[in-house]
Each structure stands twice: as structure tokens, then as C-alpha cells.
Amino acid sequence: MPDEELIQKIEELKEKKESLLVGGGKDRIEKQHKMGKLTARERIEALVDEGTFEEIDMLVKHRCTYFGLDKKEFPYDGVVTGFGEIKGKKVAIFSQDFTIQGGSLGEMHAKKIMKLQDLAMRYGIPLIGINDSGGARIQEAVDALYGYGGIFYRNTQASGVIPQITVIAGPCAGGAVYSPAITDFVIMVDQTSQMFITGPQVIKTVTGENIDKENLGGANIHNSKSGVAHLLAKDDQEAMELVRKLLSYIPSNNVDPVEPTDYDKSYKVPEEINEIVSPNPKKSYDVKDLIKLVFDPGTFFEIHPHFAKNIVVGFARLEGKSVGIIANQPKILAGSLDIDASDKAARFIRFCDSFNIPIITFVDTPGYLPGVSQEPGGIIRHGAKLLYAYSESTVPMITVILRKAYGGAYIAMASQHLGADFVFAYPTAEIAVMGSEGAANIIFAKEIESSENPEETRKKRVEEYKERFANPYEAASRGYIEDVIEPIETRKKLSASLSIAYSKVKPTPSKKHGNIPL
Numbered sequence: 139m140p141d142e143e144l145i146q147k148i149e150e151l152k153e154k155k156e157s158l159l160v161g162g163g164k165d166r167i168e169k170q171h172k173m174g175k176l177t178a179r180e181r182i183e184a185l186v187d188e189g190t191f192e193e194i195d196m197l198v199k200h201r202c203t204y205f206g207l208d209k210k211e212f213p214y215d216g217v218v219t220g221f222g223e224i225k226g227k228k229v230a231i232f233s234q235d236f237t238i239q240g241g242s243l244g245e246m247h248a249k250k251i252m253k254l255q256d257l258a259m260r261y262g263i264p265l266i267g268i269n270d271s272g273g274a275r276i277q278e279a280v281d282a283l284y285g286y287g288g289i290f291y292r293n294t295q296a297s298g299v300i301p302q303i304t305v306i307a308g309p310c311a312g313g314a315v316y317s318p319a320i321t322d323f324v325i326m327v328d329q330t331s332q333m334f335i336t337g338p339q340v341i342k343t344v345t346g347e348n349i350d351k352e353n354l355g356g357a358n359i360h361n362s363k364s365g366v367a368h369l370l371a372k373d374d375q376e377a378m379e380l381v382r383k384l385l386s387y388i389p390s391n392n393v394d395p396v397e398p399t400d401y402d403k404s405y406k407v408p409e410e411i412n413e414i415v416s417p418n419p420k421k422s423y424d425v426k427d428l429i430k431l432v433f434d435p436g437t438f439f440e441i442h443p444h445f446a447k448n449i450v451v452g453f454a455r456l457e458g459k460s461v462g463i464i465a466n467q468p469k470i471l472a473g474s475l476d477i478d479a480s481d482k483a484a485r486f487i488r489f490c491d492s493f494n495i496p497i498i499t500f501v502d503t504p505g506y507l508p509g510v511s512q513e514p515g516g517i518i519r520h521g522a523k524l525l526y527a528y529s530e531s532t533v534p535m536i537t538v539i540l541r542k543a544y545g546g547a548y549i550a551m552a553s554q555h556l557g558a559d560f561v562f563a564y565p566t567a568e569i570a571v572m573g574s575e576g577a578a579n580i581i582f583a584k585e586i587e588s589s590e591n592p593e594e595t596r597k598k599r600v601e602e603y604k605e606r607f608a609n610p611y612e613a614a615s616r617g618y619i620e621d622v623i624e625p626i627e628t629r630k631k632l633s634a635s636l637s638i639a640y641s642k643v644k645p646t647p648s649k650k651h652g653n654i655p656l
């Protein structure tokens with residue numbers, strides 16, 4: 139005979155949980171849907187493998203008594219936290235619920251996130267944060283600020299230990315923006331998400347400028363101009379699919395390897411690869427066409443595709459194993475390295491290195507971009523990040539020089555001198571201090587000027603310089619590159635050299651940490 143009191147207690151528990159599951163109520167959920175947004179719980183459902191989500195701390199309550207909050211209850215204090223699986227891989231997830239007091243972050247809301255961060259670190263699993271919040275819960279004042287501080291601190295401690303991925307699926311204003319900024323990848327949803335340190339109204343008061351929130355901090359601005367966001371999703375559903383895809387290329391932590399996948403063993407790089415890179419340095423091409431032919435078909439996943447398009451970064455698989463790719467893009471700004479390209483590549487290199495993902499670099503760049511916007515903008519310290527990031531990396535690094543590799547940019551783009559394990563060059567490669575025309579104009583200036591036919595002398599000298607240096611053989615003769623290869627051999631050479639370099643052990647000097655130029 140079941141105990142009546144026990145039955146009643148279980149009923150009470152069920153009712154309590156069911157009442158919490160309605161979040162901020164039907165009307166607010168409807169409003170959320172009308173805006174094209176999923177709710178916090180629907181987002182988690184879209185993210186994880188079916189039926190794998192295990193919630194914790196659903197019964198947490200706020201304890202603020204100011205401004206009438208003592209009379210208000212906020213289910214699970216406006217943030218859903220717990221664990222789930224993505225393609226079988228365990229992950230920790232928090233998802234802010236905008237239907238509950240605008241998803242604002244108070245003391246207990248923050249404590250739930252902090253606890254989850256601590257647990258993700260303890261278990262060595264990725265942390266995924268879904269942000270949809272009006273920021274610090276204004277009534278909770280300094281307790282809310284304590285909360286943000288604790289989250290930032292943990293984000294920083296976790297950096298390089300577990301992957302941290304953020305989805306911005308609504309407003310993210312004020313102090314709230316810095317947690318996503320510390321995480322490894324930020325995905326923003328088009329039209330429904332914004333990030334800014336202060337909104338349009340405050341800007342109008344402080345600086346007198348008029349701007350709407352989309353142009354100030356919408357998904358397009360942060361994906362294409364500021365570089366704050368790495369991926370753009372058309373809606374919440376696509377954002378969750380992007381997280382799932384991203385996770386398949388990266389490990390759970392800085393110790394575990396990425397699981398290799400099956401791949402088509404019969405895949406042969408098509409002959410057309412030999413025709414992509416033209417020997418004419420003025421003829422551009424899309425380096426992504428080459429990348430797609432070299433790696434396992436359909437596996438190239440570009441990161442930051444809308445930002446600093448003169449450099450391409452992303453993941454792909456080579457014989458089922460995950461690799462990170464950095465490639466100059468000759469189609470945009472001739473593949474030159476500017477401030478944004480340096481920042482973009484350096485951060486990606488450091489992610490790969492932190493999580494033991496080998497780095498493959500394709501080089502075709504005339505150099506660092508000179509000019510009046512770049513120098514005062516600090517191209518020197520930004521450009522230095524790229525050299526620094528490659529130099530400090532300890533993962534296997536393989537470099538392929540496709541065509542131009544001039545001067546400082548040759549050194550910066552994972553040259554052997556910065557620690558690349560294998561460097562290959564195509565016959566079209568030009569490894570020199572600078573382009574032949576510029577070089578001849580400088581070193582033969584006096585001779586050209588004083589000759590009877592300056593134009594003819596100039597041409598002759600340019601040709602001489604080109605013949606001497608605009609090729610890969612001078613570098614190969616010194617052993618600065620391991621081999622000159624045909625493009626069609628690229629996949630085979632990369633696989634063979636990676637299989638050797640996987641066991642790489644690179645001793646690093648004992649230090650607390652370096653001081654990368656920021």
C-alpha cells in the first residue's frame with residue numbers, strides 16, 4: 139500500500155517542476171516566437187542529441203529584495219543550465235531565458251553559470267553559452283556585477299583548457315559582451331542578435347551620434363567589420379547546427395584528441411588542381427578552390443568567412459583527421475596581410491595550438507599591406523601577432539608556398555624559420571625579399587637613371603632579378619624548404635609529413651606565459 143504522504147510529495151515535486159517549465163509565461167513565449175526566436179529550452183533541444191539534456195539547478199531562486207523583487211519569482215532565475223551530448227560528445231550548456239525578466243543576470247543566475255563553468259573544467263568538456271539577455275539585472279546592482287566578474291574570471295581560466303563556444307541569440311549589452319569575447323568562437327544570429335557595450339540611446343546622449351542597434355552591433359557588423367563574431371547564422375536553428383558542426387572538428391579539452399572520422403579512401407585529387415595557381419603573379423584565383431581539392435571532399439569549414447577576407451582560416455579533415463588551415467587569399471587585396479588579417483589568423487593559430495590541432499598554411503602574399511591607414515593603425519604590433527602565434531605553436535605545422543612569399547610576410551606565414559616542420563613550394567613559388575620590379579628599381583636605380591635607355595635597362599634588370607630569385611630553387615638550395623612539388627602531390631605530401639610530425643615534441647622554455655603583442 140503506497141504511503142499517501144509520499145504520493146503527495148511526489149505530486150508536489152511534479153507540479154513544481156511543471157510550473158517552472160513555462161518560463162516567463164505563454165505571452166512572453168509567443169512574443170519570443172513572433173520575433174523569430176526560439177525559447178531557451180527549444181534552443182537546447184535543437185542543439186543536443188535527442189533526449190540527452192540533463193538539467194541542473196532548476197530550483198535555484200534569486201534572493202534580491204530591492205525594488206519589489208522580494209515579491210517576484212523568476213523560474214530557475216532566468217537561465218537553464220545542464221549537460222547534454224552532441225554527436226555523442228558530452229557538453230555543458232547554459233541558455234539564458236529572455237522570457238524571464240529579459241534574461242537579465244542577477245547573483246543566482248550568475249552563480250548557476252559559474253558552477254557550470256567549474257563543472258565543465260572538472261569534467262574536461264566544452265562549454266556552450268547561449269546568450270539572450272538585457273544584461274546585468276539592474277535591481278541587483280553590485281551582485282550582478284560580481285556575477286559578471288566571476289564569469290569572466292572562469293572564462294579566462296578555462297581558455298585553452300576546454301573549448302568555449304558562444305551563441306548570441308538576442309541582446310547582449312554592457313558588461314555581458316565580455317564573456318563571449320573571451321570565448322573561442324562567437325556565433326551571431328542575423329537580425330535578432332546584437333552586441334554592444336552601450337546601446338543607441340546612451341550613444342546619443344554621450345557622443346550625439348545617431349545609430350540604430352543593428353548598425354551599431356548587429357550580426358552583420360560583428361561578422362564583417364569588427365571581427366567580434368566568427369560565424370553568422372540565419373536563425374536560431376542554424377546557429378545550433380553550426381555549433382554541432384564546429385564541435386566535430388575540435389576536441390573536448392586540451393588533452394584528448396579529436397576523434398578521426400571515416401573518409402573516402404579512393405579519393406584522388408583531380409588534375410585540375412595543377413591549373414589553379416597561375417605563374418603570372420598578376421592573375422588572381424580563389425585559394426578556397428585549391429583547399430577544397432586537397433582535403434577530404436566536403437570537409438572544409440570556414441571560420442570568420444566574412445571578416446578580413448584577404449586571409450582564409452578554417453578546419454578540414456585530411457584522411458579523417460581534423461586540421462586547421464590558414465591561407466592567403468589572392469582574390470582579395472592580392473592576399474596581403476593587414477591589421478585585421480593578422481588578428482584573425484593569429485587568434486585561429488592560437489586556438490589550434492591550444493587544442494593540439496595541426497596547422498597547415500598556404501602562402502601567396504605580396505607582403506604586409508603598407509599605407510596611411512595601416513601604419514597609424516598599428517600594423518607593426520598587429521602583424522607581430524602572426525609571427526608570435528606561429529613561433530610559439532608546438533603542434534605539427536606544414537606550409538605550402540603556392541606563389542608569392544615576399545619579405546616579412548614570407549617569414550610570418552609559417553616559414554621554417556618560425557618552426558614549421560615541413561615547407562613545400564610549388565614551381566610557381568617566388569621566395570624573395572620583394573617583387574622583382576620593386577627590387578630592381580631600388581638596387582639598380584642609379585644605373586637605370588644614368589643609362590642611355592632607362593626603360594630597357596630597367597626591364598633587363600627586372601628580368602635578371604626575376605630569374606635569380608622569383609622561384610623556389612634558391613630557397614630549396616639552402617634547405618629552407620623541404621621540396622618543390624607539383625600541386626597534384628599536395629594531399630599526398632601533407633598526409634605523409636603530418637604522419638611523421640604527429641609525434642612532435644617541441645620543448646618550450648620554462649615561463650609563466652609569454653607577452654604576445656596585443
Ligand SMILES: CC(C)(COP(=O)(O)OP(=O)(O)OC[C@H]1O[C@@H](n2cnc3c(N)ncnc32)[C@H](O)[C@@H]1OP(=O)(O)O)[C@@H](O)C(=O)NCCC(=O)NCCSC(=O)CC(=O)O
Nearest residue numbers: 239240241242271272273274275276277309311312313314
Ligand atoms: C534588452 C532590451 C533592448 C529588450 O527590449 P524588449 O522591448 O524586447 O523587452 P523589455 O524591455 O520589455 O524587457 C523584458 C523584461 O525584461 C526586463 N529587463 C530587461 N533588461 C533588464 C535588466 N538589465 N535588468 C532588469 N530587468 C530587465 C524588462 O524590464 C522587462 O520586464 P517586464 O516584462 O517585467 O516589464 C531592453 O530590455 C533593454 O534595453 N534593457 C536594458 C539593457 C541594458 O542597458 N543593459 C545593461 C545593464 S548594465 C550592465 O550590463 C553592466 C555594464 O554595462 O557594464
